Amino acid sequence: MVLRKAGTAASAAGVVAIGFLGLVTVGTYAASGTPQQSANRAELSPGTVPAAYQEPIRQWGALCPDISPPMLAAQLYQESGFDPGARSPVGAQGMAQFMPGTWATFGTDGNNDGKKDIWDPVDAIASAATYDCALARDVSKVPGDRQANVLAAYNAGPYAVEKYDGVPPYKETQGYVKNIKALTTSFAAPTAPVEVSQQSAAAIYFAQTKLGSPYLWGGEGLPSQGGRFDCSGLTQAAYASVGIVLPRVANDQWYAGPHPSRDQLHPGDLVFFATDLSDPRSIHHVGIYVGGGYMINAPHTGAVIRYDKIDTKEYIGATRVTSDGAAALPVRNADGTITGKGGPTAPDAPASPTAAPAAAAAAPPAPTAPALARATPTGPGQTPAKS
Numbered sequence: 001m002v003l004r005k006a007g008t009a010a011s012a013a014g015v016v017a018i019g020f021l022g023l024v025t026v027g028t029y030a031a032s033g034t035p036q037q038s039a040n041r042a043e044l045s046p047g048t049v050p051a052a053y054q055e056p057i058r059q060w061g062a063l064c065p066d067i068s069p070p071m072l073a074a075q076l077y078q079e080s081g082f083d084p085g086a087r088s089p090v091g092a093q094g095m096a097q098f099m100p101g102t103w104a105t106f107g108t109d110g111n112n113d114g115k116k117d118i119w120d121p122v123d124a125i126a127s128a129a130t131y132d133c134a135l136a137r138d139v140s141k142v143p144g145d146r147q148a149n150v151l152a153a154y155n156a157g158p159y160a161v162e163k164y165d166g167v168p169p170y171k172e173t174q175g176y177v178k179n180i181k182a183l184t185t186s187f188a189a190p191t192a193p194v195e196v197s198q199q200s201a202a203a204i205y206f207a208q209t210k211l212g213s214p215y216l217w218g219g220e221g222l223p224s225q226g227g228r229f230d231c232s233g234l235t236q237a238a239y240a241s242v243g244i245v246l247p248r249v250a251n252d253q254w255y256a257g258p259h260p261s262r263d264q265l266h267p268g269d270l271v272f273f274a275t276d277l278s279d280p281r282s283i284h285h286v287g288i289y290v291g292g293g294y295m296i297n298a299p300h301t302g303a304v305i306r307y308d309k310i311d312t313k314e315y316i317g318a319t320r321v322t323s324d325g326a327a328a329l330p331v332r333n334a335d336g337t338i339t340g341k342g343g344p345t346a347p348d349a350p351a352s353p354t355a356a357p358a359a360a361a362a363a364p365p366a367p368t369a370p371a372l373a374r375a376t377p378t379g380p381g382q383t384p385a386k387s
Contacts, residue, residue: 042068043189045259047317049073050082051278056110056122060129066136066146072129074183075154077255078330079128081338082281084121094118096128106131142166151177179328186255186325194260194320199242200268203321206241207234207288207296213305215298220248231286231298234305235270238288244326251283252332257325259317267291270321273314283316 049057057076061069079097080086092099098107098118107116110126117123132150138158139149144166152160152167155176160168167177210221216228221237229237232250239246246253254272265271266289273285287295289310297308319325330338 042070042184044069044073044187045189047274047277047280048187048255048259050281053082053121053125056125060110060126063129064133064136066150067129067132068147068184068188070184070187071147071151071180072125072132073187074180075128075132076125077187078180078183078328078338081330081332082121083337084119084124086337095121095124098124098127102131103127106134138162148177148181151180178324182322182324182328183255185258185322186319186328188258190258190260190264193264194258196266197257197268197320197322199239199244199321199323200266202242203238203244203268204288204290204296206238207305210234210298210305211296211307215301215303215305217301219298229298229305234296234298235286235288239321239326244321244323246321246326247329247332249332250286251281252329253286253321254280254283254317254319255325255329257320257322260320262318265289265318266320268321269318271295271310271318272316273312274316275314277314277316280316285314289318 044054044058053076057073058069061067061072076082076095080095082095084095086095086097087093088097090099093103100118103116103118106127107118108123108126108130109116110122110124111120115123116127118127132154135153135158136146136150139153139161140146142149142161142165148167149161152173156168156170156173160170160173167174210227210229214226214228215230216225217230218233219225219228219230220233221227221229232248232253235250235253236246236248244256246256250272253270256270260266260269269289271287271289272283274280274282275284276282287297287308287310289295290307293309293311294307295310296305298305299308332338
């Protein structure tokens with residue numbers, strides 16, 4: 001959530017041996033405020049951003065060299081789950097969760113319709129990038145990972161980044177930087193083969209022990225449910241057996257790691273299915289790939305957990321689950337809205353200064369109360385139907 005007022009930041013390799021039927025298993029920030037060619041050329045991975053927002057995120061993610069389209073997508077996803085109508089209890093609004101006071105300074109007319117509308121998704125995307133690049137200018141002389149410094153300034157304020165010559169030693173801020181960088185990997189198109197998960201074999205083994213069990217919608221394998229599962233309940237339990245905590249529903253599990261192409265699938269990858277291949281919010285089903293074009297699948301009411309082919313018209317892609325990727329995911333509320341998560345739940349960073357960016361002030365104000373936690377959007381969002 002953008003809790004700033006007038007510009008302040010608030011915020012291997014392993015070979016899987018379990019298988020099926022014997023398988024081994026912008027240049028510079030423009031003064032005009034329009035996107036320029038970025039030195040950071042990371043591309044969005046197909047299927048990770050709703051089609052209507054892909055081009056604006058590509059364009060505005062190239063606004064300055066210190067951000068990228070995948071990083072911008074990761075921030076927007078953590079803020080609101082790409083929900084342009086998101087609202088938080090503390091007053092943050094829109095897809096990028098700006099506070100009105102900050103919007104007054106950094107609101108940007110991204111679609112050139114003559115209005116700066118906090119509820120317009122393109123304006124929100126443009127404004128988030130504009131704010132990130134303003135922070136990039138503020139911390140441009142700080143050594144180290146420039147993108148990490150921008151993210152740290154977004155969470156703790158540019159003064160804290162300058163004070164510590166990089167990411168400050170605050171658990172919340174360090175967690176926020178780690179989480180967004182992990183989510184950025186999930187949104188980025190791989191440029192090399194994706195590393196194989198060493199936990200995948202044990203996750204498959206767990207799922208194989210459930211073959212033949214009756215499907216139960218909403219099933220999480222609880223004793224009260226007779227040990228039965230639905231599709232995302234099974235994948236969640238399989239990875240929980242190796243110490244990786246996944247979200248409950250399929251369309252959130254989609255972001256738990258990078259996305260290998262169809263010809264790079266390995267046993268243990270999660271494979272996903274959607275009603276609209278241009279919109280990841282329509283993902284409704286998930287299985288665990290075992291090799292040879294097959295998955296372990298908890299398909300539907302009346303069926304049992306079984307092996308099924310993955311190649312159907314609704315196949316949208318796969319995720320190679322990582323510990324960091326799973327840990328970075330925001331919390332999904334019961335009403336389907338997103339709670340941004342920036343690290344430990346007990347933040348220890350001082351509140352961000354409330355002055356304008358560093359160039360507008362000579363010295364930081366004294367620290368005040370602990371940093372506010374990420375807000376919980378309460379506006380309309382995806383309804384996490386269990387599948």
